[in-house]
Amino acid sequence: MDPRYSAQDVLRCDLCETKILQSHCELCHINLCKGCVGEHLSDVSNKHRVVPYKEKGSTPNYPICQNHADKYSILYCEVCDFPVCSSCISSDEHHGHKLTDVLQKLESKIKDIENDLKELEKTLHPRYEEIALEIRIEKDKLEDHYKKLTEAVTSQGEKWHQEINNIVKEQTSKIEEMKIKHLALLEKQEEEITQNISEVKEGIVDLKEIRESNAFAYKAKSDKFRRFLSKVTVSFPCFSPKNINTENLTQQFGFLSTISVTTQKHWHALERKRDASASVAGQRIDPELIDSIHIGHDLGMYNITCLSDEEIWTSNIFAENIMKLFNCHGKILRSIDPPKELFGLDFIDMDVTKTGELVCTACEASSVYLVKNEKLEKLIQLQNWKPHSVCCSSSGDLLVIMESKENSQTKVVRYSGSTEKQTIQFDDEDNLLFSSALNSYRSITENRNLDICVADGGANEVVVVNQGGNLRFRYTIIPSTTGNNLCAYGITTDSHGHILISDGDNHCIQILDQNGQFLRHISNCDLKASFGFRVDSEIFTPFGICVDSKDNLFVTEVYCGKMKKIKYIKDKNDEDRHLKCEIS
Structure with a gap:
């Protein structure tokens, strides 16, 4: 065996590979014999640091200064983010900067x-x-x-x-x-x-x-x-x-659904371990009343929809039929009065398009109107059908739920402008998806996964179908606190795919996940009605409902001309709440 590679052999010089080493260059990290030290130091391009081999590692390995090649950097400038030597420190360039030990x-x-x-x-x-x-x-x-x-x-x-x-x-x-x-x-x-x-x-x-x-x-x-x-x-x-x-x-x-593209961020695989109590779909908190805004008469059923986080459209069904835009402080910003020829028509529901225009349904006129320049323009005229609720979908289409005038059938129709694209009325076994109860209020919305969610007042249930119109589930759970049947007036969804239902007879908001699993109630909110008597510890007959981009919940009540703003999902920036609610 070659003695140079034998485990019993002494350590040799890295340069000549024959003589026994005696020194070590801490700059170049090589071992040297006595004869090779002089040759190694003859390279003046670097400031070599040769020490006895036994003292190897005893001298700190300071880096050479990038501005002064003949000096070592002993400190690190946190402001400039690079090592500095004594000459750098003595200059005005790093005056007042935070300096730390370079080796640390x-x-x-x-x-x-x-x-x-x-x-x-x-x-x-x-x-x-x-x-x-x-x-x-x-x-x-x-x-x-x-x-x-x-x-x-x-x-x-x-x-x-x-x-x-x-x-x-x-x-x-x-x-x-x-x-x-x-x-x-x-x-x-x-x-x-x-x-x-x-x-x-x-x-x-x-x-x-x-x-x-x-x-x-x-x-x-x-x-x-x-x-x-x-x-x-x-x-x-x-x-x-x-x-x-x-x-x-x-x-x-048959209806061929379009390709739905969603981006799923796999943060669960990339982040540090989280607190196990955190909710994937938004951490819950005890609901808190943020504000209460007076929007109209004490008696009335008010529909609402968010134009932005600071502006909300409202309409009073079967009453004055005036659509009003309020800011978050209760100030009226705009008001849409129906023309004389439409006076007396009941404007049932409304929603806001992607371009910020208002769309509303006139039930008795069998029409859907678009508001442009403060005027109502007829967008859709129905024959033998009465529109109830309207929803502006993520694709820009309109989803309208309507009932027939004669045989009391109910269906959902998708429109592109005024052109009918899709009709949703029957399940796979040709059974009716929605109730046939005449003159029952119904509301519609689209979830973030493109499901179509309908609050069917005629059947006291929530019906959810997918984008293609296929039934996903029905929801009819009765809250244990009251025992009353579900009375679904309004329906909306939030940024986490939750489905929120205003349950009038049970005086609460029911929250489901996107698969129809019950999550919680929001009720017992110790509010005071504006018409004189107290409504102790409850939301009283909620009707209109919507959610802004920050998941703030807005609710109106049948017997109270106020709109209440409620926070029900944790927000780290919101710490000063002035009235807490309890979860029933």
Whole structure:
């Protein structure tokens, strides 16, 4: 074995690799023998620091100053964020700056590097690999999913073709039956006429003979045949094809939902461990009343919708029909009065478009209006249907829930402008999704996951369907505190996907998650009604409801002309609350 690499051999010089080492250069981190020290120090480009090998590491390894190559940096400037030497410190450049020990700073930097490296190696890189694997798996599933989707559409097409073929077969069968009947009638008449022709000919011969031989034996023969001288006319049937309405055909054929793209941030895999009591969807707090704003008469059902965090539209149903815009201090900023020709119409609901314009429904006029320049412009005119609630969806479409005037059916219709795009009325088994109770109040909203949520007052339930109109769940839970049935007036959603329902008979706000699981009640808010008597420890008959971008809850009450602002999700910046509520 080569003695230089034997475990029993002495340590050798790193330069000549033969002689026994005696010294160590702490700048270059190499071992040197006595003969190689002079050669190593001959390199004047660096300020070498050669010490006896036994004293290796005893001298601090200070970095060379980046501004003075012949000096070592002994301190670290926290303001300029780099090491400095004594010459740098004596200059005015770092006057007043915070200086720390360079070796301590170096040790801190190394720890940061180790932590960063650990996070990259142990957390980030594996998570990115995991996400990449998930994408590859999703790509593998893509072909199969779209194949099944195509097969479903093709199958539906085949069903339609079969139904059309059945209709054509039925119609052609009827045509054949009518043809046979028509032919039979003509043949019967032809047979009778032929018989009559034969008898007429015989009569002609007889009359000629009588005329020549014995005219006194004459008896009229034409009277007999005159009675049968008629022709049965059978009109030909005709086929009147109906014009094909491709838009209605598309709706009847089936609704193909669009691709929904959501970005899921995987902070749970990247952050430090959190407090286990924190809520993923927003940490709950004891609800706190932030403000109470007077918006109108004591008696009235007020709908509300947020224009911004500081401005809220209100409307009084079945009363003055004036839509008012309030700021957060209760000051009226704008007021929309209906024109004389619309006076007396009940403006049921309203919402704000992406461009900040107001959309409202007029139930008795069977219309949906757009407010532009303080004037009402008719956007949608319905036939035999009355609109209740309207929602401006994230895509810019309008979602309108309406009931029929005659047979009391209810449906949700999606509009792009004034063009009908989608109708939601039946489930997969052709059962009605919504109640048929006439003149029952209904409200609609869209959740952040594009679910369509309906508060169906006719059935005392909440109905939630997905973007394609397929039923996800129904909610009818009765609060244990009252035992009354759910009385759902208003409905809204917040930034966490919670569904909030104003439950009038139970005097509370019910909160669900986006899958219909009950989370909590908000009630017992020790408020005072403006019409004289106290409503002790409760929200009294809540009606209108909306949530701003900061998840502040706004509620109106049927018997109180006030709008209350309530905080129900923890906000670290909000610490000065002046009235607390209890959770029932």
